[in-house]
Amino acid sequence: MQLTGDRFTSETAVFGNDLATLPDFPAEIRAPAGSLPGVSGFQVHFADHDILTPGDQPNVLVAMNPAALKVNLGDLAKGGTVIVNTDAFSDRNLQKAGYATNPLEDASLSDFHVHAVSLSSMTIEALKEVDGITSREAERSKNFFALGLMSWLYNRPIEGTLGFIDAKFAKRPEIAEANTRAFKAGWNYGETSEDFAVSYEIAPAKLEPGTYRQISGNSALTYGLIAASKLSGLPLFLGAYPITPASDVLEQL
Known part of the structure; x- marks a missing residue:
């Protein structure tokens, strides 16, 4: 999720929008x-004017x-859009999340525009001819299917992401092909599905x-630590556990 969120951000920056992000x-x-403490997210706020914060109330939520x-x-604004991966809404996953009933089948989402999308099964179908992947x-x-769909929804450039996939997964070309196909499948779904009336x-x-x-x-923190060490003339020591999100700081230092 962090990787695809970063890609959406990069394409948005290249397009020329002002933006701010909040990785979660x-x-x-x-x-x-599937547990509540295990949720990972990426929030991005972008516009044609000056952006100062990642935003308090998103307009679109993609729930995997x-x-x-x-x-x-x-956090979602009333009247906002919810895109859900219906394949993940099994009885077991609902129970782990603390739901007594399926929110896609009761009235709990009536204040939002809900798009129920079979993200997992459509991705697997799109990749059935890719050899060498489990x-x-x-x-x-x-x-990446979800990224392709969101890229279509907001008319983001895609060339940079396609090039990124090839470079990122160059050592495993089958994974690169899978992610490319998934990304394009998501874009095409948005383009051809009647579920999305507008972009x-x-x-x-x-x-x-x-x-x-x-x-x-993390990069800003790294530069700040280095600058503080240089300006103060004091040695820099950082103690951290090597896991996301601290890993980036350790690697850059």
Whole structure:
């Protein structure tokens, strides 16, 4: 989820929108899959004008399982759009998320525009002719299917993401092919499905001319630590557990 969120952010920056992001990492190390503490998310706020925060109330929520829906639904603006992976709404997953009934079948989502999409099964179907990948690897490509769908919904450029996939997974070309096919399948689903009546266009922001850098909070922290050490003349020591999100800081230092 962090990887695909970062890709959406990169394409949005290249397009020229102003933006701010808020990666949301699981609250527990090795939390059980499908549990509330194990939810990972990525929030991005972008517009054709100056953006100062990641935003308090998202307009669109993509929920890959019941736990993600339960954790994040309270932040979504009333009247907002919910895209859910229906394949993950099994009795077991609903129970792990603390749902007594299926929110897709009762009236609990009546304040939102709900799009029920079989993300997992459509991804697996799109990858059935890709050789050399396991069923688990095929299912994991659903995040790129979701990225393709969101890229279509907001008319994001796709060339950079396709190039990124090839470079990122160059050592495993079968995974690169799987993620590329999943991404394109998501885009095509948005283009051809009658479930999505509209897509959105956000014009580039009017930014001051100059050279801009996309920087994450971890990178900013790294640069700040190095600058503080240099300016103070004191040695820099960082003690951290090597796991997301701290790993980036350790690697960059």
